[in-house]
Amino acid sequence: MGKIKILIVDDSAFMRKLITDFLTEDSRMSVVGTARNGQDALKKIKELKPDVVTMDVEMPIMDGISALERIMKESPVPVIMLSSTTKVGAENTIQAMQIGAIDFIAKPSGAISLDLYKVKDELIEKVVSASKVKLSKLLISPMQEKKPISNRVSYSKIEPKEEKTVKIVDSKWNPASSKLIVLGTSTGGPRALQHVITKLPASINAPILIVQHMPAGFTQSLANRLNSLSEITVKEAEDGETIQKGIAYIAPGGYHLRVKSSGNTLVIELDQSTPVNGHRPSVDVMFESASELNNYDKLAVIMTGMGSDGTNGLIKLVNSGRVKSIAESKETSIVFGMPKAAIATNYVDEVQNVENIAQTIMKYV
The missing domain is CATH 3.40.50.180 (Methylesterase CheB, C-terminal domain)
Structure with missing residues (x-):
């Protein structure tokens, strides 16, 4: 089985480097690219076809929520959001989960978290888990009805x-x-x-x-x-x-x-x-x-x-x-x-x- 291909999306060059370093330490993973905003991410998802995307919530030009909506419609892929723990950050994260994000990581200390190492193991675990999710499950509409399965x-x-x-x-x-x-x-x-x-x-x-x-x-x-x-x-x-x-x-x-x-x-x-x-x-x-x-x-x-x-x-x-x-x-x-x-x-x-x-x-x- 090949390595998990990951695209990292964050407006901070420092955070992109930090996340890349953390993930590539794991032999199961390969960071195939980075993007600095949602618009850049949409383009690179189509080009690089990653297995998992890590997405910052707050970014200029196109934020993580707007990008996620487009990704789910145009190029569905498992997405893990990285969010600040502010009230607005939390509300945006919950919205992202409803739109179709698989999971999220709370940044320990704001947009640029020097102590991101605290959530390194959690990030790796969630990327591995997200890579196993079938795309069909991301696309189930909240109103879609199915017959009960057997007991x-x-x-x-x-x-x-x-x-x-x-x-x-x-x-x-x-x-x-x-x-x-x-x-x-x-x-x-x-x-x-x-x-x-x-x-x-x-x-x-x-x-x-x-x-x-x-x-x-x-x-x-x-x-x-x-x-x-x-x-x-x-x-x-x-x-x-x-x-x-x-x-x-x-x-x-x-x-x-x-x-x-x-x-x-x-x-x-x-x-x-x-x-x-x-x-x-x-x-x-x-x-x-x-x-x-x-x-x-x-x-x-x-x-x-x-x-x-x-x-x-x-x-x-x-x-x-x-x-x-x-x-x-x-x-x-x-x-x-x-x-x-x-x-x-x-x-x-x-x-x-x-x-x-x-x-x-x-x-x-």
């Missing part, structure tokens, strides 16, 4: 794995009982969340807790954008707040989100304890805290993302109460890591294309 039993015939005990569907699942929805996602998550959250009705009879792997400063912008597009209320979670039906709470970047019982209500707890499997917030941490609630049936959803965060938490959920679980399908996952790991436990009740997940949630609540 876990048929799916296991497509994805052979070790024979394990299959969870027996709980005949006592009661639509009238108190419900809690817990949802975890990572790479490709902002776009997937837009598919799901915007289709949930304001009358949904359950609160929703969400972990999206993101650094501090970006989850507020994600919550604001989803809130503006949705019938339900979407907000960044706050420590100590009582959760309510019809509201989705997104764990703030850099904080684990746990849910605790307090009398007849549920309360959010946020903390900055040690990352779990490299993540804070962690889906496992949220799922495991939900597993300790005895008076609620839980609906667990695992969508696109690298790694296996959420799998251990799902096992604890299933072994401690009534649970229904949904995983995003391979067909629509930008990165089929987290859903695949969950499906392999045989504790997933339904595997669905992202366009059908909201409808499946409503079937259970």
